[in-house]
Amino acid sequence: MPEESILLVEDEDTIAMAFEYLLKHRGYRFRRVDTGTLALSVIQEDRPDAVILDVELAGCTGYEICQRIRSTPNLQNTIIVMTTARSGKVERQKCMAIGADDFYSKPFSVSDIVNSVETLLKERDSG
Amino acid sequence: MAETNELKRWIFNRFTALLLGILIADGAALWLGFSRSSGEVNAFIIAGIVAGLGVTGLIIWTAVAFNDTLVKPLQRITDELSAGALTEAAPSTKPVSSPQLKGLTNAMNTALSALQTARIERTEEVARETAKLDRQKTLFTALLQDLVDGVLVLTPDNRIMLFNRAAQRLIPKLGLDRPFSYFLREEPLLNASKRINAMSERGHIDTVEFLVATEDGGQFFHMRARPIVMDGAAIGMLLIFHDATEDLSAHADQDHLFNTLFQDVLRQATAVGAAVDAIYDDPEMPPAIRKNFADLMHTNLHQLFSRLDEMCDLHDSTVVRNWPTSTVATIDLFDGLNAKDIARVRMSGKSQFITCDGFAILELFGRLLTGLKESGSRYDFNFAADPRDDQVWLSLAWSGDEATESDIEGWLRGALSNGYGAYEGKDVLLGHLTDLWSEPSGLGYRIVLPLQGAREPGEALHEERAEFYDFDLPPISAEDDMANMPLDDLRYVVFDTETTGLEPSKGDEIIQIAGVRIVNKRILQGDVFDTYVDPKRAIPAVSTEIHGITEDMVVGAPEIAEAGKDFHDFCKGAVLVAHNAPFDMAFLKKKQDQIGIDFNQPVLCTVLLSAALNEFADSHTLDALMERFGLEMPPNMRHTAIGDAMATAQVFIHLLDILKGQGITTLDQAIEATNRMAKYRKAQKY
Numbered sequence: 154m155p156e157e158s159i160l161l162v163e164d165e166d167t168i169a170m171a172f173e174y175l176l177k178h179r180g181y182r183f184r185r186v187d188t189g190t191l192a193l194s195v196i197q198e199d200r201p202d203a204v205i206l207d208v209e210l211a212g213c214t215g216y217e218i219c220q221r222i223r224s225t226p227n228l229q230n231t232i233i234v235m236t237t238a239r240s241g242k243v244e245r246q247k248c249m250a251i252g253a254d255d256f257y258s259k260p261f262s263v264s265d266i267v268n269s270v271e272t273l274l275k276e277r278d279s280g
Numbered sequence: 281m282a283e284t285n286e287l288k289r290w291i292f293n294r295f296t297a298l299l300l301g302i303l304i305a306d307g308a309a310l311w312l313g314f315s316r317s318s319g320e321v322n323a324f325i326i327a328g329i330v331a332g333l334g335v336t337g338l339i340i341w342t343a344v345a346f347n348d349t350l351v352k353p354l355q356r357i358t359d360e361l362s363a364g365a366l367t368e369a370a371p372s373t374k375p376v377s378s379p380q381l382k383g384l385t386n387a388m389n390t391a392l393s394a395l396q397t398a399r400i401e402r403t404e405e406v407a408r409e410t411a412k413l414d415r416q417k418t419l420f421t422a423l424l425q426d427l428v429d430g431v432l433v434l435t436p437d438n439r440i441m442l443f444n445r446a447a448q449r450l451i452p453k454l455g456l457d458r459p460f461s462y463f464l465r466e467e468p469l470l471n472a473s474k475r476i477n478a479m480s481e482r483g484h485i486d487t488v489e490f491l492v493a494t495e496d497g498g499q500f501f502h503m504r505a506r507p508i509v510m511d512g513a514a515i516g517m518l519l520i521f522h523d524a525t526e527d528l529s530a531h532a533d534q535d536h537l538f539n540t541l542f543q544d545v546l547r548q549a550t551a552v553g554a555a556v557d558a559i560y561d562d563p564e565m566p567p568a569i570r571k572n573f574a575d576l577m578h579t580n581l582h583q584l585f586s587r588l589d590e591m592c593d594l595h596d597s598t599v600v601r602n603w604p605t606s607t608v609a610t611i612d613l614f615d616g617l618n619a620k621d622i623a624r625v626r627m628s629g630k631s632q633f634i635t636c637d638g639f640a641i642l643e644l645f646g647r648l649l650t651g652l653k654e655s656g657s658r659y660d661f662n663f664a665a666d667p668r669d670d671q672v673w674l675s676l677a678w679s680g681d682e683a684t685e686s687d688i689e690g691w692l693r694g695a696l697s698n699g700y701g702a703y704e705g706k707d708v709l710l711g712h713l714t715d716l717w718s719e720p721s722g723l724g725y726r727i728v729l730p731l732q733g734a735r736e737p738g739e740a741l742h743e744e745r746a747e748f749y750d751f752d753l754p755p756i757s758a759e760d761d762m763a764n765m766p767l768d769d770l771r772y773v774v775f776d777t778e779t780t781g782l783e784p785s786k787g788d789e790i791i792q793i794a795g796v797r798i799v800n801k802r803i804l805q806g807d808v809f810d811t812y813v814d815p816k817r818a819i820p821a822v823s824t825e826i827h828g829i830t831e832d833m834v835v836g837a838p839e840i841a842e843a844g845k846d847f848h849d850f851c852k853g854a855v856l857v858a859h860n861a862p863f864d865m866a867f868l869k870k871k872q873d874q875i876g877i878d879f880n881q882p883v884l885c886t887v888l889l890s891a892a893l894n895e896f897a898d899s900h901t902l903d904a905l906m907e908r909f910g911l912e913m914p915p916n917m918r919h920t921a922i923g924d925a926m927a928t929a930q931v932f933i934h935l936l937d938i939l940k941g942q943g944i945t946t947l948d949q950a951i952e953a954t955n956r957m958a959k960y961r962k963a964q965k966y
Binding site: 213214216217220224239240241242243244246247250251258260261262 | 582584585588589592593596671682684685686689713714715716717718719728730
């Protein structure tokens with residue numbers, strides 16, 4: 154069973170519950186915050202292995218959090234999967250350009266994202 | 281000159297008659313005196329002869345003086361007057377050497393000077409008016425050609441006598457003199473005409489709007505029609521239009537969105553809700569049934585997501601359609617950005633073409649540059665445009681501090697410009713379905729803005745040509761009336777074909793057809809037919825050597841049934857003209873059954889016309905005729921169907937002038953002349 158920690162930055166409770174259930178079920182350590190500002194301090198404090206990051210957040214957008222993680226030397230290996238209610242090619246390009254490892258637009262399947270996080274962590278650990 | 285000789289002859293005759301009369305009178309007087317005298321005869325005769333000689337001398341002297349003093353100066357005056365009247369020559373400054381005619385000479389010079397002055401004034405007036413007309417024409421053309429909307433002016437019988445570039449872009453095959461119905465369904469126009477007529481009968485003329493579709497119904501145009509009235513009579517119809525297909529399609533898509541997708545979404549959401557309710561209501565639900573519900577929810581949920589994705593796409597495309605965009609060169613954005621004088625910006629890489637609202641994007645970059653520069657910690661700005669698949673990524677790079685997402689958001693907050701009302705920078709990004717971000721680049725950072733790429737606009741369509749209008753279109757006549765119509769008033773399609781060989785009867789086929797229309801003796805270079813034809817057989821290498829068409833080039837081209845029909849449509853109402861027409865017509869006629877239409881238009885052959893007009897010329901080849909008329913063609917165009925058709929068209933226009941000069945003015949007469957020649961040249965080698 155994996156021991157990695159995953160931080161969910163999501164303000165929608167139902168979605169958060171689903172992630173919590175699935176991630177814990179697969180053996181990950183799980184923590185959730187619902188604002189961007191809180192996310193920044195928790196990331197510094199916890200140094201999670203992966204962050205599932207909603208773009209539309211109060212306080213500080215997911216883009217900015219992603220940029221901060223990527224510009225922080227000791228967080229370079231953190232897996233970032235971004236989610237957004239916006240769709241379109243450019244949204245994906247933007248998320249990938251600023252440092253996300255994967256991107257999902259709403260409506261998305263929670264289990265697809267969990268699978269993606271799992272794969273990315275495996276790749277990171279094997280690489 | 282003839283008149284002066286006549287005067288000379290008259291004066292000579294009169295002086296000769298006077299001399300003869302005096303000599304006769306002298307002789308008669310001598311005879312009478314001699315018969316009645318009884319004295320010395322010899323002295324009397326001698327006196328008479330001396331008197332006669334003296335008078336003769338005097339008359340000859342007078343005649344010579346008369347000639348020098350009057351006739352010659354009069355002749356010169358006549359010449360001067362003739363020259364002055366018929367040519368633009370200035371009056372002679374050389375004085376006429378006859379004091380007796382000084383008054384007349386002065387009068388002549390005064391008259392000629394006045395004539396000359398009047399001429400100069402007239403020439404200057406014409407030059408002024410011409411310059412004025414040229415200026416108006418240039419302004420008119422520029423105004424018309426740069427209008428975003430399409431403009432058509434129709435004759436009273438609904439033929440096109442003017443169109444602008446936008447109209448040509450919207451209706452690519454547009455051509456002068458073509459009937460409106462050739463491109464678009466005519467009923468809405470006829471209906472609009474009726475409404476306009478009814479309005480004008482009530483005493484006022486207004487614009488009528490209508491929607492018209494192309495023949496295949498694939499495109500719709502929203503048109504505004506207004507009659508052009510002169511001296512109380514309608515001399516044409518002005519149509520201003522734009523493509524409404526997108527608008528209609530957007531409406532249709534939105535209707536579809538609400539009528540179908542919305543229903544589907546409701547259905548799927550209700551299904552998921554029903555399953556959730558069932559599970560929620562019965563915590564003791566047996567696991568097998570619970571699993572069934574879970575499976576159903578999963579399926580419904582995926583269908584719901586799929587529908588929502590479709591809704592997102594449709595919503596996006598509707599948003600984009602509503603934002604006015606055009607093709608913009610990124611170099612223009614760069615120039616615009618520097619013109620704002622915010623900070624010195626360099627540009628790297630090549631300019632690209634993008635689809636956007638150029639002004640809004642420029643304002644956006646202005647905001648960004650202002651924001652970047654304000655901190656004082658960013659410098660060395662560089663603008664670039666990188667093509668990425670169907671996008672172009674515009675970037676503004678700099679050295680110095682990073683710009684965070686919240687920095688950028690702050691810079692784009694607030695109304696973008698007075699011209700955009702409350703629209704903010706973010707709205708421009710949404711309107712272009714895009715976003716921007718900052719990222720590390722080289723030794724510094726850059727802000728990236730992806731935009732939709734665009735193809736390089738074609739060269740300004742036919743800018744050099746003045747054939748967007750012809751206000752003097754000849755009247756149209758039924759095809760069976762063509763025979764007696766003046767040659768100058770007929771429409772012609774001058775065409776050429778390239779083939780696999782020379783013998784249609786032995787299986788040779790057409791591989792290219794090209795034609796160009798002539799209306800009002802003008803070659804309409806924008807109204808061209810040019811297509812390869814798939815011959816469904818091999819093209820011999822020996823033919824390829826002549827015309828350069830290989831089998832690869834005809835792959836995917838229409839077959840003769842389709843190409844022939846399209847060409848027949850193109851030739852509607854026109855006389856067919858070709859160089860060695862019997863050859864090309866033999867190929868077309870052989871394919872009539874396959875095409876399903878007969879090529880029974882009148883045909884003129886420039887070889888036979890040339891032979892009929894210049895029977896003794898050594899050669900009537902296209903090259904020989906072009907040389908005779910001083911025409912030139914780029915070498916790479918020769919033996920291409922369109923090149924040869926254009927060359928033949930130029931030759932034909934010269935032949936039309938010669939035909940007219942030789943009194944051959946109608947189509948019937950021209951055909952008769954060529955038929956006569958054909959009999960003599962049955963074995964003609966072209």
